[in-house]
Amino acid sequence: MLAQKESSLTFTDARQLTLVGKALPADAFFHRIDTAVFPGIPPAVKHLLTHSAGLALSFETNSTQLVVKWCTNPRGPGDNLTAIVQEGMDLYIKRNGQWQYAGVARPTTHDCNEFAVVQNMAAGNKECLLYLPLYDETYSVQIGVERGAKLISKPNPFxxxxxxxxxxxxxxxxxxxxxxxxxxxxxxxxxxxxxxxxxxxxxxxxxxxxxxxxxxxxxxxxxxxxxxxxxxxxxxxxxxxxxxxxxxxxxxxxxxxxxxxxxxxxxxxxxxxxxxxxxxxxxxxxxxxxxxxxxxxxxxxxxxxxxxxxxxxxxxxxxxxxxxxxxxxxxxxxxxxxxxxxx
Amino acid sequence: MLAQKESSLTFTDARQLTLVGKALPADAFFHRIDTAVFPGIPPAVKHLLTHSAGLALSFETNSTQLVVKWCTNPRGPGDNLTAIVQEGMDLYIKRNGQWQYAGVARPTTHDCNEFAVVQNMAAGNKECLLYLPLYDETYSVQIGVERGAKLISKPNPFxxxxxxxxxxxxxxxxxxxxxxxxxxxxxxxxxxxxxxxxxxxxxxxxxxxxxxxxxxxxxxxxxxxxxxxxxxxxxxxxxxxxxxxxxxxxxxxxxxxxxxxxxxxxxxxxxxxxxxxxxxxxxxxxxxxxxxxxxxxxxxxxxxxxxxxxxxxxxxxxxxxxxxxxxxxxxxxxxxxxxxxxx
The missing domain is CATH 3.40.50.1110 (SGNH hydrolase)
Structure with a gap:
């Protein structure tokens, strides 16, 4: 669903937040590894390491809704994958010490999308993990919260x-x-x-x-x-x-x-x-x-x-x-x- | 995968086989119900009853491979569905009294496709159930077996x-x-x-x-x-x-x-x-x-x-x-x- 009142949201570039799940540092924020450091690895492996598989953003917010805008490689999903897993995202929020499913970012196109991942939440702080697309290169992610709400980076929880x-x-x-x-x-x-x-x-x-x-x-x-x-x-x-x-x-x-x-x-x-x-x-x-x-x-x-x-x-x-x-x-x-x- | 030796296959129109899973008879072979009989039901329901959800072909063959050619409505899959579930098929074969997964028909386009569901099987009779696309209208299905192999309709096994x-x-x-x-x-x-x-x-x-x-x-x-x-x-x-x-x-x-x-x-x-x-x-x-x-x-x-x-x-x-x-x-x-x- 689209956010109901986008003008009342503030968007933050995900590159300001902790990214969990990288195997090695990479200048390209959403790549799993900087493959330029390993020129000898096969081209197919290099390409796949640009997919944001396993990467998740770690942050905290007191917003009652969370909207994402994101862009990926325009390739559509494979026949055995949902668009959600290939080029979408899902959000977990910690509750009673456990990570619990909170919402999903559904792609409506194969390149750039906007989606309200969760709305109508209770007030208070939420510790969040937002998983990035599994089978596409992610170009950009922006996270929208209510104007005035905080959105701060959290350390890797693992x-x-x-x-x-x-x-x-x-x-x-x-x-x-x-x-x-x-x-x-x-x-x-x-x-x-x-x-x-x-x-x-x-x-x-x-x-x-x-x-x-x-x-x-x-x-x-x-x-x-x-x-x-x-x-x-x-x-x-x-x-x-x-x-x-x-x-x-x-x-x-x-x-x-x-x-x-x-x-x-x-x-x-x-x-x-x-x-x-x-x-x-x-x-x-x-x-x-x-x-x-x-x-x-x-x-x-x-x-x-x-x-x-x-x-x-x-x-x-x-x-x-x-x-x-x-x-x-x-x-x-x-x-x-x-x-x-x-x- | 494509069949290796298509010239050696014989294709049979699925309309010659038993179709399991219809709620009521319908002239349109791959529709779940003939909604013309029920003019008052809502248009959305009528449309959805043209989807081949739950329908399966019941047949027996002694072929060692099985290839399908099929056409569906050209709509692509929803964001929460694989192409395989929306517009593909899967095959079960009975083994020791149990229905067991045997293969899948993967769509490579959104309209007409051909795929080798299973190859390299042992000789002998196989009792088969081929499930049709779940979220699309199916226009036609042809089942290919080796030239000279039998392909005969079987009764509803349920x-x-x-x-x-x-x-x-x-x-x-x-x-x-x-x-x-x-x-x-x-x-x-x-x-x-x-x-x-x-x-x-x-x-x-x-x-x-x-x-x-x-x-x-x-x-x-x-x-x-x-x-x-x-x-x-x-x-x-x-x-x-x-x-x-x-x-x-x-x-x-x-x-x-x-x-x-x-x-x-x-x-x-x-x-x-x-x-x-x-x-x-x-x-x-x-x-x-x-x-x-x-x-x-x-x-x-x-x-x-x-x-x-x-x-x-x-x-x-x-x-x-x-x-x-x-x-x-x-x-x-x-x-x-x-x-x-x-x-």
Whole structure:
């Protein structure tokens, strides 16, 4: 809905606020990484790191309504994504210590939009997290509050830094809105800062990407990069990725995750064989590496999507039901590892 | 993906196959109802009944691949829907007595498309259900199988008829693909034929719609029509709807469902008040009617979406997680009522 009384609103450029979720500093405010620093990484990865996946603005306001104006790359959504998740936003507000859904910014065009995310709120301070578009480059965001209301930046509410490197599934396909990507849910549900390094279709463990990841100041690393790597690439590249990270982070837990069992392989036997080979090769590599690395863990594919085969949008990408089931397995496993390492 | 060897495929017009899910016969094959028979119903309802929501083709094939060509209304998807759910399709195949996801037909344009839903299957017969687009009028569907493979119509696999009258939520927003609309899930999971009479934004219990519903040869009726009706309409129209159905169906259970608690009202106090008033008025009406009607039941809103507030796409429409939670409450309640009535 459009704001009823726009003339009574004051807009603030989001660049004045804390942006949560960057893997490394970048001059381009809404890019996840400044890829100019890493000239060797593949062009597709560079492009995807301009998507604002996993980024959220942290601020506080006492306004009773919140309106956003924003511009993104004009590309429309993929066939397995809502416009809301690809190029829209969602807002969470803290209530009784928990982050709670408050509203959504619905795109009505594919470039620049304005939307009243929430209205008619009670008076008083609200601690806010506004998640940015998951599958588009964000060009600008302005946040409107009532004239006279305060809008101030807040610190990152999440502690430590845990990188999640992976495919479209990590980037968030096919969550229905940005805040439902699984790293974002992990952050809100655990209090740790899970950082979205999902690069749709391009999480292939290239040596240059491994070197980039190793430079990141992280307390732990989650590697969910099997789905985009061929069985041969899994065998050729997994050890190099793990060792490159380990060389720079001798004590950080590294948590490897097998690919979800693709529902597209329920009847397509070649697709099933592909996932079996990817996961088999990954298991073999990780088990070998674990013999010399006590900080390397593996979460296997069993039960990641439940057992009713309803957890994907398209046989490849979890829907919100599939993501919820993944988290039921991943969240306690990761929390146990972090605690064991005193993180 | 496109079929690899289209010249080796034989296409069959879907109109030669059984279409599951119609509320009443209609000359227009892909319309849910022939609304010309009911001239008094509102234009918006008539339009929505041209959407192929809840319709599925029932057939058997021994092909190892299945390709579809189809055309829909050229409208693109709403901001809270994937193209797959709005104008695509999904295929289920029976395995060990259970319907299991097999593939999806991804639209690459908004009008006519061709897609290989599944390939590389084992030899042998497959009993199939192909769900049609949920939020568009479907103009034509052709199903391609290998030349020489059989493709034969199968009967409706579901027993009895249970109408589900409701809003966009019943129609299927925001499931990620057509087969995940909640009436479709109920049919597959219970074996009963739940019929989708969801009319997005237009489930307002008008007298003409009540009369149309009462003509339908149903064994039970589910009324999930509170979300689109104002609190005043709920008070004015609920009794007329229930009594109009009851007059034609003296023994059929009628199962009324309160509106889900809208997550858009978590912080927007007016939206919260609206749902509270709708549900309060509905409860009052149903309780009064129940005193003279032993076949009238109420499923209340508590826990329909769980308690973490993550079950919607946009604060109004359940995502697949929200639908799963709704079914955890609705499915056993409905089954108990049907059994009690010997259905």
């Amino acid at each position: 502690k430590r830094n845990i990188l999640v490197y992976g495919s479209s599934i990590v980037q968030g396909a096919s969550a229905s809105r940005p805040g439902l990507a699984y790293p974002a849910r992990l952050s809100r549900e655990t209090g740790y800062n899970f950082i979205n390094l999902g690069v749709s279709g391009s999480a292939k463990m290239e040596a240059e990407v491994a070197e980039m990841i190793a430079t990141m100041p992280m307390d732990a690393f989650i590697l969910d990069c099997v789905p985009n790597s061929s069985p041969e690439q899994v065998t050729e590249r997994t050890a190099h990725l793990v060792r490159t990270i380990r060389a720079q982070h001798p004590l950080a837990p590294i948590i490897a995750i097998q690919s979800i069992i693709r529902e597209g392989g329920n009847f397509d036997e070649l697709r099933a064989d592909q996932t079996t080979a990817q996961n088999g090769n990954f298991l073999r590599e990780i088990r070998q590496l674990q013999s010399g690395d006590e900080g390397l863990y593996l979460i296997t594919a069993e039960d990641l999507l439940g057992d009713d085969h309803e957890g994907t949008t398209d046989g490849t990408h979890p829907n919100d039901l599939g993501f919820d089931r993944m988290l039921q397995k991943i969240r306690p496993a990761v929390l146990e590892i972090l605690r064991k390492h005193g993180i | 027993k009895r008829n249970i109408l589900v009258y409701g809003s966009s939520i019943v129609q299927g927003a925001s499931a990620s693909r057509p087969g995940l609309a909640y009436p479709a899930r109920l049919s597959r999971e219970t074996g009963y034929n739940f019929i989708n009479l969801g009319v997005s934004g237009s489930a307002k219990m008008e007298a003409e719609v009540a009369e149309m519903i009462a003509t339908m040869p149903m064994d039970a009726f589910i009324l999930d029509c509170v979300p689109n009706s104002s609190p005043e309409q709920v008070t004015e129209r609920t009794a007329h709807l229930v009594r109009t159905i009851r007059a034609q169906h003296p023994l059929a259970p009628i199962i009324a469902i309160q509106s889900i608690i809208r997550e858009g009202g978590n912080f927007d106090e007016l939206r919260a008040d609206q749902t509270t008033a709708q549900n309060g008025n509905f409860l009052r009406e149903i309780r009064q009617l129940q005193s003279g009607d032993e076949g009238l039941y109420l499923i209340t809103a508590e826990d329909l979406l769980g308690d973490d507030h993550e079950g919607t796409t946009d604060g109004t429409h359940p995502n697949d997680l929200g639908f799963d939670r709704m079914l955890q409450k609705i499915r056993p309640a409905v089954l108990e009522i049907l059994r009690k009535h010997g259905i």
